[in-house]
Amino acid sequence: MATQARRLPFPTLAGRLPDYIVPAIGILLVVLLVVWLGVNLIKTPSDFYRLFLIGLTNGAIYGLVALGYSLVYGILELINFAHGDVFMLGGMLVATMVSSFGLAGESGLYLWMMILLMLAIVMAFCAVINTTIELVAYRRLRHAPRLAPLITAIGMSFILQNIGLVWKGARPTSVDSILPKGEVFTIGGVTYTWDKFIVLLFTVPVLFLLILLVQRTRQGKAMRATAQDRDAAAMMGINVNRTISFTFFLAGALAGSAALLYALYITNIRYDEGFRLGLIAFTAAVVGGIGNLPGAVLGGLVIAMIESFNNGLSWATPGSDWTQSIIFALLIVILVFRPEGLLGERTPEGG
Amino acid sequence: MNVPGLPAERRAEFDAELRRRLFRGGIAAVAWIVLVIIFSGFTTSLIVSTAIILALYAVPWDWLRHGKWVVPAVAIVLAILYPYYRDELYEVPIFGPFPSVDTAVTMTIYIMMAIGLNIVVGYAGLLDLGYVAFYAMGAYTAAWFASPHFAESVGGVHVGSVGVSPEAEGFHVSIWVVLIVAAIFTSVVGVLIGLPTLRLRGDYLAIVTLGFGEIMPQIARNGDNLFGTGFNLTNGAQGINPIDPPGFGATISGWTGLPEDYLSFNASFLGRELGGIEVFYWTALALLLFTVFCSVRLRDSRLGRAWIAIREDETAAAAMGVPLMRTKTWAYAAGAFFGGIAGAYYASFKSGTFPDDFFFNISVFILCMVILGGMGNVWGVIVGGGFLAYLNQEGLGNIGAEINETFGTNIDVPLYQYGIFGAILVLVMLFKPEGLIPSARRKAEFEEGAVAEETLYDVRGAPE
Numbered sequence: 001m002a003t004q005a006r007r008l009p010f011p012t013l014a015g016r017l018p019d020y021i022v023p024a025i026g027i028l029l030v031v032l033l034v035v036w037l038g039v040n041l042i043k044t045p046s047d048f049y050r051l052f053l054i055g056l057t058n059g060a061i062y063g064l065v066a067l068g069y070s071l072v073y074g075i076l077e078l079i080n081f082a083h084g085d086v087f088m089l090g091g092m093l094v095a096t097m098v099s100s101f102g103l104a105g106e107s108g109l110y111l112w113m114m115i116l117l118m119l120a121i122v123m124a125f126c127a128v129i130n131t132t133i134e135l136v137a138y139r140r141l142r143h144a145p146r147l148a149p150l151i152t153a154i155g156m157s158f159i160l161q162n163i164g165l166v167w168k169g170a171r172p173t174s175v176d177s178i179l180p181k182g183e184v185f186t187i188g189g190v191t192y193t194w195d196k197f198i199v200l201l202f203t204v205p206v207l208f209l210l211i212l213l214v215q216r217t218r219q220g221k222a223m224r225a226t227a228q229d230r231d232a233a234a235m236m237g238i239n240v241n242r243t244i245s246f247t248f249f250l251a252g253a254l255a256g257s258a259a260l261l262y263a264l265y266i267t268n269i270r271y272d273e274g275f276r277l278g279l280i281a282f283t284a285a286v287v288g289g290i291g292n293l294p295g296a297v298l299g300g301l302v303i304a305m306i307e308s309f310n311n312g313l314s315w316a317t318p319g320s321d322w323t324q325s326i327i328f329a330l331l332i333v334i335l336v337f338r339p340e341g342l343l344g345e346r347t348p349e350g351g
Numbered sequence: 352m353n354v355p356g357l358p359a360e361r362r363a364e365f366d367a368e369l370r371r372r373l374f375r376g377g378i379a380a381v382a383w384i385v386l387v388i389i390f391s392g393f394t395t396s397l398i399v400s401t402a403i404i405l406a407l408y409a410v411p412w413d414w415l416r417h418g419k420w421v422v423p424a425v426a427i428v429l430a431i432l433y434p435y436y437r438d439e440l441y442e443v444p445i446f447g448p449f450p451s452v453d454t455a456v457t458m459t460i461y462i463m464m465a466i467g468l469n470i471v472v473g474y475a476g477l478l479d480l481g482y483v484a485f486y487a488m489g490a491y492t493a494a495w496f497a498s499p500h501f502a503e504s505v506g507g508v509h510v511g512s513v514g515v516s517p518e519a520e521g522f523h524v525s526i527w528v529v530l531i532v533a534a535i536f537t538s539v540v541g542v543l544i545g546l547p548t549l550r551l552r553g554d555y556l557a558i559v560t561l562g563f564g565e566i567m568p569q570i571a572r573n574g575d576n577l578f579g580t581g582f583n584l585t586n587g588a589q590g591i592n593p594i595d596p597p598g599f600g601a602t603i604s605g606w607t608g609l610p611e612d613y614l615s616f617n618a619s620f621l622g623r624e625l626g627g628i629e630v631f632y633w634t635a636l637a638l639l640l641f642t643v644f645c646s647v648r649l650r651d652s653r654l655g656r657a658w659i660a661i662r663e664d665e666t667a668a669a670a671m672g673v674p675l676m677r678t679k680t681w682a683y684a685a686g687a688f689f690g691g692i693a694g695a696y697y698a699s700f701k702s703g704t705f706p707d708d709f710f711f712n713i714s715v716f717i718l719c720m721v722i723l724g725g726m727g728n729v730w731g732v733i734v735g736g737g738f739l740a741y742l743n744q745e746g747l748g749n750i751g752a753e754i755n756e757t758f759g760t761n762i763d764v765p766l767y768q769y770g771i772f773g774a775i776l777v778l779v780m781l782f783k784p785e786g787l788i789p790s791a792r793r794k795a796e797f798e799e800g801a802v803a804e805e806t807l808y809d810v811r812g813a814p815e
Binding site: 077137151157163333336 | 480538553562563572582711718766770771772775777780
């Protein structure tokens with residue numbers, strides 16, 4: 001192979017870049033970002049606050065979906081492409097339930113009881129779908145090379161999308177708006193309404209409960225052990241299959257809850273929306289540090305803020321045409337330069 | 352009768368194998384003929400085509416001197432003559448008539464793309480979920496250099512006029528030059544994408560390529576006012592059309608009789624009226640042959656063996672002195688090269704390029720071809736690519752019509768094409784991960800059983 005170097009003359013990155021270059025560029029970018037946000041804040045404060053609140057709400061939803069990616073990746077090192085589509089199917093179920101329960105125009109205690117009921121149903125629904133997918137499509141490939149389940153996951157994603165397409169057709173399904181629109185607080189002349197606040201009100205305790213579950217319970221311990229070393233965990237008497245199923249169940253339930261919030265807050269859902277949102281949520285999970293639970297929510301917030309500010313601000317803003325490119329560019333930059341994410345620990349994958 | 356290239360002592364063995372295959376193939380052929388006659392009636396073409404396939408299968412050609420060329424040679428001849436006998440062919444049950452020449456062009460182009468992706472995924476084992484980006488680069492290169500698109504934005508520029516009127520404004524470079532330019536340009540893009548990202552392994556690389564695959568169409572869609580400069584690079588969501596038809600131009604056409612431009616081409620040859628579509632088909636076929644040739648030669652080259660070494664065990668390959676980055680970057684460049692040619696030719700065949708043609712779905716579609724056929728095996732990829740492209744173009748519509756007619760339903764089958772492709776991905780991965788036609792190398796590995804079990808796509812028996 002010694003001759004190969006001469007046979008294949010090819011430009012490569014000449015050596016390694018100096019160590020300080022990457023952090024320096026990173027800091028420079030952050031400074032530019034702060035300047036950009038600052039100028040926009042001074043120029044159009046009300047826009048800024050409005051977009052900030054939108055970003056906060058969307059970020060919570062992205063975070064919930066991202067938690068599902070993070071949980072599954074943490075335990076199986078598998079990017080579950082179908083996760084976003086499980087979320088989409090949940091949203092469609094919510095749309096069906098809202099109209100068949102006749103919730104439009106309801107209010108008060110009855111509405112809240114029904115929303116809680118729907119939450120329970122949709123969480124169970126998505127959890128069962130996600131667990132079934134694992135059972136049918138991923139379990140057989142547990143010992144396969146890593147690309148095999150990844151390809152299967154893409155296939156599953158397409159299958160679920162088409163189930164949604166058969167179910168609700170190609171047009172967006174609208175969901176009756178049932179959340180109250182009352183004022184929670186006003187900041188800089190911008191009102192934060194209850195329908196947005198509920199999303200936050202839900203996400204924060206879920207995150208804490210989840211961390212508690214993973215850190216403090218026996219089941220959480222089993223999950224962490226399985227994530228670290230499946231064989232060793234099995235030798236310690238942990239039922240690895242059940243633990244992995246439980247993880248998928250949990251991830252599905254989170255997707256279901258996100259689907260309820262999304263459907264009620266955005267008030268429409270389409271068959272390919274899950275895939276799009278899933279990619280964004282996956283980016284969020286990577287930005288925060290995949291496998292790291294608070295990181296997933298942080299990543300969700302970061303991504304949603306970028307999206308919201310880029311869509312709405314006026315000064316030196318690329319605009320909504322470029323939002324997706326910016327998010328994916330961020331994904332690439334993070335994966336290339338800091339694969340462990342903002343809060344994650346360095347893994348061998350980073351190379 | 353003496354069989355050329357076969358030692359006398361293997362003659363009995365040869366005869367036994369011949370009889371065995373004749374028996375098996377004969378039963379299949381008779382069953383097929385009966386099936387077709389029941390469902391769509393008798394034609395001579397049914398007997399003739401089945402006999403040809405039986406002859407190709409039954410005789411163990413590989414055992415003979417120069418025998419390994421027989422099947423490819425016959426396949427090439429059959430492919431070239433396809434426009435001549437297509438109308439005589441019978442109707443296949445459920446699938447309906449054989450693909451039209453128009454569909455055959457699309458199939459050929461998709462097969463080229465699949466072979467290009469096969470270099471990246473099949474040989475080097477790098478999962479590329481953004482292959483459509485290369486296809487898009489090729490298509491837009493053709494659109495830039497062979498269309499009136501730049502007539503205004505570059506200020507009355509006038510370069511070349513192959514196949515269009517001599518006064519036409521804009522770049523009108525000959526398609527043959529454009530194909531080369533597109534291929535080189537796309538490889539450069541492949542290298543640029545590869546250099547920072549190929550350090551990543553496995554699924555991270557897949558995600559990064561997916562990211563590029565999503566960014567590229569967005570640039571195409573927003574490129575009519577590139578970064579606010581007002582420069583119209585891609586004409587936005589309307590896409591660029593028309594693109595010049597391929598052709599040889601008036602001068603060469605005058606000397607050789609080759610078509611001046613494909614769209615207005617009309618001639619009679621071997622008793623058949625030929626239009627532009629046949630020439631498109633033969634050109635696509637020539638490009639495909641070139642692609643297959645390069646792909647096979649690359650696979651057997653030093654570089655190709657390095658790719659396969661990386662696919663099978665990256666760490667071991669690195670330890671043996673294979674330069675990982677450089678070898679992988681070459682895989683990207685080679686894969687992108689053919690994607691670029693295919694994209695440019697497809698754009699000029701369709702006479703237009705639109706940003707909505709370059710969604711993630713197309714990447715998965717091409718990936719599905721590679722996986723269905725058998726990762727790493729050119730022949731498998733040709734079969735898989737041809738079949739899926741046919742399904743996409745005509746097959747699903749025919750099958751849907753057949754189903755609706757039989758059961759009185761009203762299902763729009765082509766609407767669910769990606770669900771069907773997704774199901775194919777899952778089923779192949781679960782039950783036959785090496786694909787329908789696994790590569791000879793892998794088959795040999797299995798038969799000898801001497802090679803390490805753990806390869807990238809080996810699903811059975813690989814340790815953690």
